[in-house]
Amino acid sequence: SPALLPGGHDAHARARAKRDVDKPANLPDPPAVIVDPASGVVYHRHELLGTGGFARVYRVTNDHGDEFALKVTAAVSVPRPKDVLKVQNERVVHRKLHHPNVVQYLGHFDGEGHYYLLLELCHGRSLYDLLRRRKQLNEIETRHFIDQLVLALEYLHSMRIVHRDLKLANLFMDRNLRLKVGDFGLAAELANPIQRKRTVCGTLNYIAPEVLEDAKGHSFEVDIYGVGVIMYTLLVGRPPFASPDRNVIRENIMKNRYQFPPDFPKDAQDLITQLLHLDPESRPSLADIRAHPFMSMTPVLNRMPETVWATPTVVP
Ligand code: ADP
Numbered sequence: 001s002p003a004l005l006p007g008g009h010d011a012h013a014r015a016r017a018k019r020d021v022d023k024p025a026n027l028p029d030p031p032a033v034i035v036d037p038a039s040g041v042v043y044h045r046h047e048l049l050g051t052g053g054f055a056r057v058y059r060v061t062n063d064h065g066d067e068f069a070l071k072v073t074a075a076v077s078v079p080r081p082k083d084v085l086k087v088q089n090e091r092v093v094h095r096k097l098h099h100p101n102v103v104q105y106l107g108h109f110d111g112e113g114h115y116y117l118l119l120e121l122c123h124g125r126s127l128y129d130l131l132r133r134r135k136q137l138n139e140i141e142t143r144h145f146i147d148q149l150v151l152a153l154e155y156l157h158s159m160r161i162v163h164r165d166l167k168l169a170n171l172f173m174d175r176n177l178r179l180k181v182g183d184f185g186l187a188a189e190l191a192n193p194i195q196r197k198r199t200v201c202g203t204l205n206y207i208a209p210e211v212l213e214d215a216k217g218h219s220f221e222v223d224i225y226g227v228g229v230i231m232y233t234l235l236v237g238r239p240p241f242a243s244p245d246r247n248v249i250r251e252n253i254m255k256n257r258y259q260f261p262p263d264f265p266k267d268a269q270d271l272i273t274q275l276l277h278l279d280p281e282s283r284p285s286l287a288d289i290r291a292h293p294f295m296s297m298t299p300v301l302n303r304m305p306e307t308v309w310a311t312p313t314v315v316p
Helices: 009-021 081-094 127-134 139-158 209-213 221-236 246-254 266-275 286-291
Strands: 033-035 042-051 055-061 067-074 105-111 114-119 171-173 179-181
Touching: 042 067, 055 114, 081 114, 127 171, 127 221, 139 179, 139 221, 139 286, 209 221, 209 246, 221 266, 221 286, 266 286
Parallel strands: none
Antiparallel strands: 033 042, 042 055, 055 067, 067 114, 105 114, 171 179
């Protein structure tokens, strides 16, 4: 689902309407051969891997046959200065990051009407794709992915970076199904640990109540809340506050109104309830998540079997 853009609810509606005109999928293809003007390296464009709000992502290879993901944003699809800022923000934040659970940034450059971001290719697609195939995951699988998400967040938060758009479609996997957090377009680097951010952004089903409320500002706790939405969605098969009516989603979020299916596992329910706490201060820290019975229950897999795409993971 589309991301909210900075500037509040009306701006969001306008941005959506605008995107329907300039859908990246409707734009002419970028060149078949793309050259990084600074290094002279030539990239050959192959199949489209996916499209986002403004960007198209392609598999590309260099002359040695090495594969990458190239995120291409057409300049015509970001006519407003603040959308260009989003592209620039993503470059500035992402280039600082090096972690096994973060999609690796490999470079960026501009060329004839396009902004390019070169990334590690994630062969395993995203948790959104996995869930669409599987409908829901079991506790063993969910614990594995939450464990790796927490590792990524420990790193990002230690760098004072709040991701602010955690959702299944932004959680990629490599060949070994190792989780890789991606899409830093809405990430914020805080000047200091107590700074509060005020810009409304994120994806509605995943957005924390304090971001919608706006008055108090928000910080690292929005990512903790995101972990809760992701965990619920993986185990239940749909987001907690989902509704066809966007106003109802907002209301559900603000009133913390959601339900667990009957016979939902007790430890999982307890952790999700804490993560989705209305009061950001009352949510668990990353260390608290790690220490929770749901996470410390054996076993946490160190590698997810490929069969997860077809059948529930069973522990031998
Ligand atoms: P946006 O910021 O416009 O939402 P994303 O970064 O989320 O764009 O990328 C859009 C889509 O492209 C993703 O949903 C995914 O299908 C694909 N994609 C993005 N990055 C990668 C990557 N590193 N490896 C493989 N596929 C990717």
